[in-house]
Amino acid sequence: MEICCVGGYEEVGKNMTAIKVGEDVILIDCGFYLPGVIELQGENEIHYTRAGLRRVGGIPDERILDELGWRKKVKAIFISHAHLDHVGGLPYLIERYPNAEIFGTPFTIKVLESLIEDARVVVNNKINTIKPNSVVSVPGSKNPEFKVEFIHTTHSTLDCSFIAVHTKEGIFFYTLDFKFDDNPIIENPPNYSRLKEIGEIGVKVCIMNALYASREEPQGGEREAKKMLENAFSKINLKNRALFLTTFSSQIERLTSIVELASRTKREIVFLGRSMAKYVGCAIDIGKCPFKDKIKIIKYSRQVNSFLKKLEQERDKYVVVCTGHQGEEDSILDRISKGKTHFRFKHGDNLIISSSVIPTEVNIEARKKLDEKLKKMGVNLQTDVHVHGHGGKLDKEKLLNLIKPKHIIPAHGSLEQEKDVMNLAKERGYIEGKTSHLVKNGQVLKI
Ligand SMILES: [Zn+2]
Secondary structure, three states: OEEEEEEOOOOOOOOEEEEEEOOEEEEEOOOOOOOOOOOHHHHOOOOOOHHHHHHOOOOOOOOHHHHHOOHHHEEEEEOOOOOHHHHOOHHHHHHHOOOOEEEEOHHHHHHHHHHHHHHOOOOOOOEEEOOOOEEEEEOOOOOOOEEEEEEEEOOOOOOEEEEEEEEOOEEEEEEOOOOOOOOOOOOOOOOHHHHHHHHHHOEEEEEEEOOOOOOOOOOOOHHHHHHHHHHHHHOOOOOOOOEEEEOOOOOHHHHHHHHHHHHOOOOEEEEEOHHHHHHHHHHHHOOOOOOHHHEEEEOOHHHHHHHHHHHHHOOOOEEEEEOOOOOOOOOHHHHHHOOOOOOOOOOOOEEEEOOOOOOOHHHHHHHHHHHHHHHHOOOEEEOOOOOOOOOOHHHHHHHHHHHOOOEEEEEOOOHHHHHHHHHHHHHOOOOEOOOEOOOOOOEEEEO
């Protein structure tokens, strides 16, 4: 098989991989690279164009597929999960693949459909929702069909999958974002038994996520995050004071814990903003939002503004869940901190940030400024009440023990970060250049 490492092999983001088997090509993932504006995309109506995104390197540069003569052979596009760095680019590139069907699990497809709507593009491709742990047959043009399997895993949003492409040459295994969480809040645990079977059938090559590959300590599951939140709630003084929480709007399990703990305050729980409304709406649509009757969602900015006016007078009646944990410009927290709303933080108001700062220059700087402002206002600020969604070294080793690939290709990191996977591979007897391969965007491997 031939693999074109289109994007995401030199950075975190714009993930895309092409696999050519015989005369057919399939694509996996089609993400955004827009550090710092990920959440903003949901808050404002920003109109991106393909040309504009290409200019800023915001989408995978899949023009390489034209050079290779592969583009017109693309039969199908598979999306591993709903995060924007895996699905965000698709609305802007799909026009180039008129004959490709799109496949994803229910939450992923709901999010994709809402991104297509936001992008105001017409997509005529057939979009298929498939169940986690199921198999899709892709008919071959000259060669017989091959099967693509979605294997359920845990990560930090709903319905995440490993993707296994079964070919007569062996299995191509795509494992970007995952963290093994054996006791998730609402999801099923990872499908270990199928992973073991896949290993027994024989994996030829595995694309392996590089994030935290050298981190020895366990990352902790969502139950740990819930305990951290519980601890944060125990440190707040609610008397006549506002309570705000912020996290990733696609992190439905975390939001479930937040709502459960917030319910104990007996206050009304209000989710603010388009991004929250988008992802929670998708979770409701697929029947995976256990807190849907416990919250009120206020989506549009006019209603958000009038709610914030009311909150100023009745700060002890509500728990507010909103965006802005990365200090994104024009997010709700950003606007409040800049005095752009009728609500002002007062001394003793509470804010729990259930995320960590995404380590890019833009985010670090934006959060530093936000935190400084909030502290000046006297906000009782609790940060990093969070566990990461990417497994460390232990999880990566566990996966390799199960699937035993012949070849490993690191992805989802800078070339520097990807060396951690190369080192892990070396420890396990892989040989650089022969069975482990550090590649650049656009590189083609024949394996
Ligand atoms: Zn992800």
